[in-house]
Amino acid sequence: MGNSNCETPRRVAVPPKKSFSASLSSTFKETIFPDDPFRQFKNQSPSRKFVLGLQYLVPIFEWAPRYTFEFFKADLIAGITIASLAVPQGISYAKLANVPAIQGLYSSFVPPLIYAMFGSSRDMAVGTNAVGSLLLSSMIGREINPTENPKIYLQAVFTATFFAGVIETCLGFLRLGFLVDFLSHAAIVGFMNGAAIIVCLQQLKGILGLVHFTLETDIVSVLRAVFTQTHQWRWESCVLGCVFLSFLILTKYYSKRKQAFFWINAMAPLTSVILGSILVYMTHAEKHGVQVIGHLKKGLNPPSVSELGFGSPYLMTAIKAGATIGIISLAEGVAVGRSFAMYKNYHIDGNKEMIAFGMMNLVGSLTSCYLTTGPFSRTAVNFNAGCKTAASNIVMATAVMMTLLFLTPLFHYTPLVVLASIIIAAMLGLIDYGGIIHLWTIDKFDFFVSISAFLGVVFGSVEIGLIIAVTISMLRLLLSLSRPRTYALGNIPNSITYRSIEQYPAAANVPGMLILRIDAPIYFANTSYLRERISRWIYEEEDRLKSAGETSLHYVILDMSAVSSIDASGIHMLEEVRKNVDRRGLQLALANPGSEVMKKLDKSKMIEKIGEEWMYLTVAEAVGACNFMLHSCKSTSAALTNPAAVEPNTYDYV
Template sequence: MGSVDYEYPLGMNNFERVHQVEVPPPQPFFKSLKYSLKETFFPDDPLRQFKNKPASKKFMLGLQFFFPIFEWAPKYTFQFLKADLIAGITIASLAIPQGISYAKLANLPPILGLYSSFIPPLIYAMMGSSRDLAVGTVAVGSLLMGSMLSNAVDPNEDPKLYLHLAFTATLFAGVFQAALGLFRLGLIVDFLSHATIIGFMGGAATVVCLQQLKSILGLEHFTHGADIISVMRSVFTQTHEWRWESAVLGCVFIFFLLSTRYFSKKRPRFFWVSAMAPLTSVILGSLLVYFTHAEKHGVEVIGELKKGLNPPSLTNLVFVSPYMTTAVKTGIVVGIISLAEGIAVGRSFAMYKNYNIDGNKEMIAIGTMNVVGSFTSCYLTTGPFSRSAVNYNAGCKTAASNIIMSLAVMLTLLFLTPLFHYTPLVVLSAIIVSAMLGLIDYEAAIHLFKVDKFDFVVCMSAYIGVVFGSVEIGLVIAIVISVLRVLLFIARPRTFVLGNIPNSVIYRNVEHYQNAKHVPGMLILEIDAPIYFANASYLRERITRWIDEEEERIKATGETSLQYVIIDMSAVGNIDTSGISMLEEVKKITERRELQLVLVNPVSEVMKKLNKSKFQNHLGKKWIYLTVEEAVGACNFNLRASKTNPKKDETEGWNNV
């Protein structure tokens, strides 16, 4: 890079135009702590709406905060009812077969899928802030719960204990979710990055599809393992037990379901074709089995489903060792996953309709419905994407569509459950496979590869971990890699050299802007992260290396010798004592080399700590400036003053301006 003959644009004869950084006024400790906690846990300031309001108004606002139904119900219209009625009936037609199918994934009785589509949606309709989220069981959560609980209790050997553990895990999931919302700890869910969720969901969907080979091939004995190797071994060591009748039926219904989805995707106004396809498959499959007696030829059916509404399950919860530990662990893991999915889905559709949802209120609503669900024979529920997409496309206006769906499920529980007796399991497997194929988002993975290779590695790590290990292993691997990436960003922050854009007062990275020129006699660096103990040593070494490289460059080009090291701290949001010690060491390094250290724009929190540590006094107030432009101007003036009167002290020359 060449050099530039810098002309200070402000004119050093006008000292008043140079603005030095002021130390912020001291704040009481508890006031500062209160502000920090507020910004961390209450960035949206939920209490601002209660300020300067009468008691009656505060009570109503509080009621609406926890029960948004009191906010939208008074404004409900007949037009809304018509739209929500159509949407509710449409998603009920999807919820009934999906509920039965997903309960099977969790190794639970099929009727629990219907129970879980009755009570939780009513709770969410009162407490949820999303207009489009359709509540129910989800495939990934069902698979995860089934996988984790099966490690402690075999659902075939002790189905009663397994069922009670599922209720207990749901209770702990709900308590954990609601606690996150009440204590404003939703940032925990943020550790599940977008790349992590894509890989995890894709891997879980692949595992779910592979496990459906049991029903599609009509196998009686199948592995309890969730990894691809165990599944493939189980499938191909039992080729003599494959049932062609079941396989043909499964392939036909998978083709039918995928065809209807493709049709609805190409013609969005016919969204109801895809939404009705699962229920249509159940009806057609049941009629086919009933008239052909296919159950006698290797096609398994659901069998009897108990009529009636949800029985209480409060007394069935398990709080004894060692099962309680399993229930707590399962509840926390599936609770985080279901929260991530539910909130992500809710926010996506809220963005389409241009309204906002409160993530913490959503956590409270989802947590509460799972707690109540665990008392009423339900297992884990959240807002699945497929059902919410149908709800959105059906034109829902409010959360009342969940109430309509719940009422439709109630009528099914009271009167229609005997009709599912002949529903073939292979049809349920086909429904699951068709739903899961939509979760394998290979286009998103390709996009990650193009945009951010590290995100792609996180995504594939989660996918491979789930497919070749287990759902838990894949999740842990993805989270660990994501956290390591965050730590890497903190431990190895970016630093780069700034140069002046010709004929301007703008300074930019010389590596990115080819026309940015080095300022003679000055090395201008920018640190792009807070300075903490984790990166202090690295930054000291990196700054020293920048100085060495700059001196070598100057020696090679024959430019003006280096005399100033200017550090732009605009992006340094905070600094700890290790960071201050690092600056002190850099100051000593520059002094040994007869260089002057200059700081630019330390933010208030950094400036406050520099002042308290006395570093500011050690450096000198005159060497801290608001902008790179002013710092360069001051240094440039001193360079000229030293040329004019070499014996005169630079600082004195600057002070006499």
């Protein structure tokens, strides 16, 4: 970069012009297909394209031909292990959703089979989860009482599941997965923590043996329902609940300490169900205040097409619940799948996962299932059990099928307090104290978002918490766009590097020049702020130079490296900045404007207005050129007043 003053500065090129249709097509492709899924179809025969297309849409056709007996042995062990967790969890979460317990088993049979066909994750184990169940009971239960109108309530649940499937499938096919990214990590952490605590508190109904309980989910309503019924607490239920909860927590603690014994934690819920059922059967505890599941119908999933309430007065309630829970389930499921895929060094397609979730909820709603996703706990067990492919879901579904056909009568004496203990133990593992502390350490605003979501869930409702989290996250995004950072740059000594003076105190101001870096795209939302901020930088720099008695300001250089795009309002803002600079007797220069910016500058004739000679590839070249011009002017002025004082030496560019 050691240019001399006699060299011609390199000019910034304007990209070749494209038609509007070509530009629109390129932008659309980059937005919707950033991973270029069609590259594998290039230069292929029609028959091969058909096979590749089928494998892309239905991934089981891709991995099934390569399936081996070794894979089967691993998937068999993993599938049986997660089935031992899926059965008690399915029944437990069904009670949390206020639907018949059998729906939980139905939801662990059909959806895993669908996911095995369409899912791209090797480790995902699908089924119902606590947060989705809580959301269903909260959002639909507020409009329909599940105790007074169980049939209408169940219809609304199936309808919500159907619309969740429709929305998830559409997002996948339209490749709009980026919309889920608006649920920030901080928002999900706070939301999950709040939901986990509310779920735990609601299980006090089962632990204390209460018959009547509030349908509200805020902490005040839940605690009021608990402590206004102290006369109805059942000590038998309390003792049983504390014993099994302690057992579940101890097995989880031991499994974490001894990773090789992960199966102990996985088997603990089913063991609790078996022991609890035997204990109740032998002691007739159901006659002494310990509530049991009761009769579970044998047989596979009955069709539920006729149960979808498209003509129901509660249709909008079901659509709202389905949309909300579907998007949350997508965010959770895709995040879980990507987390475990990272450990095994493979990639999952978020859009394929959306299609898989959507299809399993669509089919599930037609076969008596309620909303399913990829729960973290079940997926972690599947991963630790050594699964190799999605076939572990088929094994799990087969085990649940055998349970539905032959074993459901054995759950008649299963105490509800054991199910409550299973849910509490699972939810305690979702409370992420470390995540909250980590957010506080890294970003106070993210911490605020997370705490706001948490408080919204705990003291309001799960919907309020979610709305608060998304709203604050969007406000932060809008704030960062409307108030972008601008930095004054200085020269790092003995280099041609220019960095923020605030970040690098050693960076020196260049005499006679103000170098500003704009750190965001320039859109209508931030043009007013940038215009005023640039003007303020100029005023402050002139005042600083005047008070310090230094060389007056002559040039304003805008580093456009981080400006990826600009709109018509941004062009108008640059025109106003240029006029303001001209009025003050200064010269505006641009450094490293990107291709999109150059296109707009060229079309708007701004290049001619600013002057092509005032656009440079780098800040260093802009400083060098301005420095040369500045010293040339001084030399000319000195020559006019005292020709003998002018030295014949030339000045370096930088």
